[in-house]
Amino acid sequence: HNLAASENFWASGQLMARNITVHWPRFGFKLLAPHLRRLLTMSEGQSQSALTSQRELRRDLRTVGWLLHHSPGLRPSAKAMVSELAMRAARGAQHAPATLAVVIGAVANAAALEDSNSPLSRCLMDVDEVRKAAVREIFPSEVRRLWVIGRSWQVVEDLGYWPHEEEQEDDEVAKAARRMEEDWLAISQLHSGFPYDSTGEVDDWYENWDACGWNDQGADKSDWFTYEEVSGPECLWGPETDENQGQNLQQQAFNGPLGALSVASPIVPMSPPLGSPMSVTALACSVPPDYRCNIDGRLCMSPVRTPQGILYDKDSISSWLTWNKVCPLTGEPLTSADLLVDNDVASGLSRYLVMHGNHG
Secondary structure, three states: OOOOOOOOOHHHHHHHHHHHHHOHHHHHHHHHHHHHHHHHHHOOOOOHHHHHHHHHHHHHHHHHHHHHHHOHHHHHHHHHHHHHHHHHHHHOOOOOHHHHHHHHHHHHHOOOOOOOOOHHHHHHHOOOHHHHHHHHHHHHHHHHHOOOOHHHHHHHHHOOOOOOHHHHHHHHHHHHHHHHHHHHHHHHHHOOOOOOOOOOOHHHHOOOHHHHOOOOOOOOHHHOOOHHHHOOOOOOOOOOOOOOOOOOHHHHHOOOOOOOOOOOOOOOOOOOOOOOOOOHHHHHHHOOHHHEOOOOOOEOOOEEEOOOOOEEEHHHHHHHHOOOOEOOOOOOEOOHHHOEEOHHHHHHHHHHHHHHHHHO
16 A cells, blocks of 8 residues: 555556556455455444454555556456445445445546446445435545546546535635634734734735736746656656546557556666675666566566567566456457567576676
8 A cells, every 4th residue: 555555656556556457367356356345244334343344445445546546457457346346335325434435436546437327327326315425525535545537537526426516615615714713823822912914815915916927827838847748757756647638658659458667667776886786676676678577567587579579577478368368568469379588688687687786
């Protein structure tokens, strides 16, 4: 969870999600799905064990939701699992509103709500208004803890789980009023004679504020960053690989189930003293992308190529091909018999590791 639960952790989240997708039959079907089903069953009621199970379920669903947020390639695989959990949570009136809010966030990030006539959408639509109101009260705070992909915002609102604009506005006004009262109280306790203008009319402090260029409509945007300039694989926060701003160029070139790996090579932790060998971690991080698998970025200890020339580690692509018969990047038909051993990459990687590992 700590490696995925943030919009800033898109690189580690994407690598984890792609690796999970490759091993989905073993990890998803045999481990994760039974685990989440068990927690959902145990979370029914208000006993202490049920409350503990609810917290564990919400934690694990947030992790899944973040992985789905970072990696569109995982969404088709996980869609059935999170849809099942959402339908069970919606039909069971004993499940807490917070649990329903989290599971809705997960199915939203799995892009499972786009069909308004699907059994999942109809099930969520049929939830009684009292439970929907309870979820609406909780959902904004959950969105701050688990970002929902942009393409699902309107769907969640149409289903009745996002606060209406009037509700949000009233809530924000009330919060602002409470904060102002608390600030005034703190100021008065700090210094009773504090010379502070209590009118709150701050607009007069600088009458020409709009003319200084901060206003979006009047500002010169010629030197602003464009989305393309901040969304490439070298960007620290990376692209939100979903639909708000479009996909980066690498992903447009590969239309397979996983798409292109848009994560840069890891940064070398620290250069060793001159003449000293690199640590194992630093050495692994320093290896160029030419020797890395296109699925998850790991070193190609057993490098193979597809007929289209895409490099994979044999273990990773073999795990993928046990249940998918297409290239994960291009979507072209692919079998294990089509893979060709790349001896040049194997020998080149060996030379690189020996040279840099022994001589710094």
